[in-house]
Amino acid sequence: MxxxxxxxxxxxxxxxxxxxxxxxxxxxxxxxxxxxxxxxxxxxxxxxxxxxxxxxxxxxxxxxxxxxxxxxxxxxxxxxxxxxxxxxxxxxxxxxxxxxxxxxxxxxxxxxxxxxxxxxxxxxxxxxxxxxxxSKNYDAGYKACDYLAQQLDGEGQVALLDGIPVVPILQRIEGCTAALDEYDDIEVVDKQNGRQERTHAMTVTENIIQANPDLDGLFSVNDIGALGSLIAINSSGQDIKLVSVDGHPEAVAEIQKPDSPFIATSAQxxxxxxxxxxxxxxxxxxxxxxxxxxxxxxxxxxxxxxxxxxxx
The missing domain is CATH 3.40.50.2300 (Response regulator)
Incomplete structure (x- = not known):
């Protein structure tokens, strides 16, 4: 050994x-x-x-x-x-x-x-x-959403993409919410379950964007869900910044693209x-x-x- x-x-x-x-x-x-x-x-x-x-x-x-x-x-x-x-x-x-x-x-x-x-x-x-x-999942949610708020200059509408009922997911949402609460001009307008699945998250994100035409940012509890959300964001043609959790290779590759809406992930x-x-x-x-x-x-x-x- x-x-x-x-x-x-x-x-x-x-x-x-x-x-x-x-x-x-x-x-x-x-x-x-x-x-x-x-x-x-x-x-x-x-x-x-x-x-x-x-x-x-x-x-x-x-x-x-x-x-x-x-x-x-x-x-x-x-x-x-x-x-x-x-x-x-x-x-x-x-x-x-x-x-x-x-x-x-x-x-x-x-x-x-x-x-x-x-x-x-x-x-x-x-x-x-x-x-x-x-992982320190509260920290993961906090870091991602604090970064999102900073990139929005502390103001705008944000939605949250939730997941399955396990402790890390709950902690990520708690951390994200705590970070966003520190910015008086950030408003959380929606929270829905993307099931941490690409296809389902894409559909949910499409619905969120339709219901919130002034949406500025989105937090996903995992990168696979975020990659589905990315498809919906790109199709909408709107300027919506996306952050997530995991450090998945596909997510990291997207984040490297200069014009991608996907701007950060809290890596595990x-x-x-x-x-x-x-x-x-x-x-x-x-x-x-x-x-x-x-x-x-x-x-x-x-x-x-x-x-x-x-x-x-």
Whole structure:
């Protein structure tokens, strides 16, 4: 196992300590028993989660561990069933990316009853999880919408594109709203659910623009939805500035274009997130008493100036 390589992936000095314990334990214990790691994704039709899956498989391979991954396709009933199937296959650690923070509790309880160590990834899950690793989503919403307000010179009409009912989405909306509330002449005229899907977000954005012909800005809770909104904005011919969250390669490419309405995204780090989640899971699995309950990961606002040098 290449400890130096994995440790280097911990971007923040405070997180290196969190990584060190499980990595050292992995080196000492990898030959003692075979590990099976399961990860249930809310979806895999998104490069953000595909990137996470690739990083997990690479890290698990360095441990000599087996990996089982499933795609809930945003269906929490399917996700619960997927987790139950993985438990039957004998997983030791479950990395759970909830399709619904509340509805997935049944799966968390099943994992606990089976003695499986469970770490929630990207979105918190109800129930007795052993740990959580995720981005600072309030900050992501705040940074994107504060930047939007600045680019609008502190005045204008803004709409919000919401998403599925998981904690990160709620936090992004909270952060965005808090930022916009600091500008007396910014008015939030609409908030609708784009479902974080390109086609649906495009249709919703078309309706928002028709209902608000003086719209100046739009915040989307994720980049895939924002890319759908971008189609609607471009078709409208109106000057509407667009900001979002994720750092998706397509979004970053759009932001680089000088005349694009897409002006910024609060970028996450999916590779770091899943590696830290696996590290925390190993620490909990091997009984590390000092392992933290949560590991928050910073986000970075990527505007046109930064987009050229950014990638997951």
């Amino acid at each position: 290449n400890i130096r390589k994995l440790t280097a992936r911990c971007r923040q000095a405070a997180l290196i300590t969190a990584c060190a314990t499980p990595l050292a334990a992995a080196t000492a214990s990898a030959d003692e028993s075979d590990l099976t790691i399961g990860m249930s994704f809310q979806e895999l039709n998104n490069e953000y989660f595909v990137t996470m899956q690739e990083a997990l498989e690479s890290a698990a391979n360095s441990l000599g561990a087996d990996v089982i991954t499933t795609d809930a396709r945003h269906d929490v009933a399917k996700q619960v069933s997927d987790v139950e199937d993985m438990i039957q296959q004998g997983i030791d650690i479950l990395l759970l990316n909830p399709a619904d923070s509340v509805g997935v509790e049944t799966a968390v309880l099943a994992a606990q009853e089976a003695g499986v160590t469970t770490i929630a990834i990207d979105a918190q899950a109800n129930g007795p999880v052993d740990g959580f690793v995720g 780090y999916p590779r770091d997130m899943v590696r830290l989640g696996l590290g925390l899971g190993l620490a909990k699995y091997w009984g590390a008493d000092t392992a933290p309950a949560e590991i928050p990961i910073d986000v970075e606002l990527i505007d046109r100036d930064k987009a050229t040098d950014f990638s997951w």
